[in-house]
Amino acid sequence: MTENDTLPRVPLADAIDRFIQRIGQTIAWTYVVLVLVIMLQVILRKGFSSGLIALEELQWHLYSIGVMFGLSYAQTTNSHIRVDLFYAHMRARTRRIIEIISIVTLVLPFIIVIFLHSIDFVTEAWRVNEASEAASGLPWRWAIKGVIPVSFALLGLAVVSRFIRDFTLLIKGDD
DSSP states (O other): OOHHHHSOOOHHHHHHHHHHHHHHHHHTTHHHHHHHHHHHHHIIIIIHSOOOHHHHHHHHHHHHHHHHHHHHHHHHHTOSOOOOTTGGGSOHHHHHHHHHHHIIIIIHHHHHHHHHHHHHHHHHHHHTTOOOSSTTSOSOHHHHHTHHHHHHHHHHHHHHHHHHHHHHHHHHTOO
16 A cells, blocks of 8 residues: 555546556566576576676666666655654644655756756767677667666656645645
């Protein structure tokens, strides 16, 4: 059960959260592939004294995909890390005000900066057809770098959803 299951319904925020959660649940399958790749690499290395650089790099790429897209999922399910020492003892209205101010002044500006800078980063990697520096490494490094703006756009959407939810509930006065 997520925190959103216990909050009063906000249809637009609920729809955005469901969309992001479906994406997160789909992306989570990369961890199954990651475990299989790790097992294969261990078998090759320990059983046959021959690991593959491409499998090593694939592990990092799969892990990166899971983590980057997991950020937005964690935001929509409120399963991210936060310091609740003081926050838990505040009234719901106060928590919403703090959440709204934090989103507007800290979180959204951070997401926007990362997103905007990642566009140039990915564009340059794509322009030069960036690949692994290892001879037998993975090609198309620009593709994994492309995860950064996409995942931060999704995180931005998740944060906007949280803003909509908190702002709506603050105005309605539902606690």
